[in-house]
Amino acid sequence: MPTLTPTLLxxxxxxxxxxSELSRLQVLCAIKSGPKNVTEIMAETELGQANVSKHLxxxxxxxxxxxxxxxxxxxxxxxxxxxxxxxxxxCQSLEQRLQRQSQQLSDLSxxxxxxxxxQV
Amino acid sequence: MPTLTPTLLxxxxxxxxxxSELSRLQVLCAIKSGPKNVTEIMAETELGQANVSKHLxxxxxxxxxxxxxxxxxxxxxxxxxxxxxxxxxxCQSLEQRLQRQSQQLSDLSxxxxxxxxxQV
DNA sequence: TCGTTATATGGTTGAATGGTAATATAATAT
DNA sequence: ATATTATATTACCATTCAACCATATAACGA
Numbered sequence: 001m002p003t004l005t006p007t008l009l010x011x012x013x014x015x016x017x018x019x020s021e022l023s024r025l026q027v028l029c030a031i032k033s034g035p036k037n038v039t040e041i042m043a044e045t046e047l048g049q050a051n052v053s054k055h056l057x058x059x060x061x062x063x064x065x066x067x068x069x070x071x072x073x074x075x076x077x078x079x080x081x082x083x084x085x086x087x088x089x090x091c092q093s094l095e096q097r098l099q100r101q102s103q104q105l106s107d108l109s110x111x112x113x114x115x116x117x118x119q120v
Numbered sequence: 121m122p123t124l125t126p127t128l129l130x131x132x133x134x135x136x137x138x139x140s141e142l143s144r145l146q147v148l149c150a151i152k153s154g155p156k157n158v159t160e161i162m163a164e165t166e167l168g169q170a171n172v173s174k175h176l177x178x179x180x181x182x183x184x185x186x187x188x189x190x191x192x193x194x195x196x197x198x199x200x201x202x203x204x205x206x207x208x209x210x211c212q213s214l215e216q217r218l219q220r221q222s223q224q225l226s227d228l229s230x231x232x233x234x235x236x237x238x239q240v
Numbered sequence: 241t242c243g244t245t246a247t248a249t250g251g252t253t254g255a256a257t258g259g260t261a262a263t264a265t266a267a268t269a270t
Numbered sequence: 271a272t273a274t275t276a277t278a279t280t281a282c283c284a285t286t287c288a289a290c291c292a293t294a295t296a297a298c299g300a
Contacts, residue, residue, distance in 0.1 A: 012145060016139040019133070019140075025133050053278055054278090056278095063213075071267070071268075071276095072276050090135045157247095159245095167289090170247095170290065173247060174248085192298060193245090
């Protein structure tokens with residue numbers, strides 16, 4: 001890993017901030033299978049037009065997607081599919097966390113059960 | 121990659137939101153080399169006490185770090201070093217983006233140079 | 241017990257930002 | 271030229287949240 005200087009770190013934080021909004025992740029998922037224009041993205045995400053447009057601008061400025069006007073409509077496509085590698089890693093972490101929690105829960109319920117047995 | 125249902129996606133967004141704050145990334149970096157107590161983290165990050173405490177709580181609740189009281193002080197440690205794999209991927213993406221931009225800049229300056237030559 | 245140190249919490253404030261409606265711009269067709 | 275469709279922008283509101291101050295809690299020593 002590169003040295004995480006404060007400057008670099010703030011860029012990383014900014015990157016994560018772009019990905020920290022559900023609507024924007026939905027937009028990214030919408031174009032995961034291939035380029036789509038704004039109308040198509042609106043349909044798939046069920047977000048408002050101005051809203052989608054703003055999010056697309058933010059994603060474009062962050063370099064996560066690229067903009068391709070074609071005729072009257074504008075197509076957007078993923079600039080770096082690595083984004084979904086990030087999502088995969090996060091999902092794995094979430095999964096592990098859930099497993100730990102459910103394990104703790106079952107341990108807890110077992111101990112409660114044992115305790116109640118003692119009472120009898 | 122698992123199917124990114126809206127529910128799962130919102131969890132992923134939440135995860136990224138935790139990582140989207142410079143102060144919290146600084147805290148994570150501070151304990152990257154090993155567990156540290158709150159005072160040590162304050163010193164390393166130069167953040168206020170209440171501030172650090174709140175960020176530590178957020179990171180703990182998100183499952184990114186774990187809390188270990190020892191005597192009068194409380195030590196925190198990374199719960200999942202995978203976090204820095206995320207940072208590495210992001211850094212690579214940022215680097216690529218910068219390279220593309222600098223390439224475009226040099227292309228631009230070259231074309232400007234050629235144009236000015238034509239003028240002569 | 242009392243004081244001290246370490247950490248956590250509550251309250252407040254200001255800045256950032258997502259959503260939406262209204263409007264602007266751009267491209268195409270009639 | 272004008273209407274129409276697609277996209278972008280602006281203005282506004284509501285919410286979120288980081289930073290800070292003050293205060294509370296907890297652990298330990300004198």
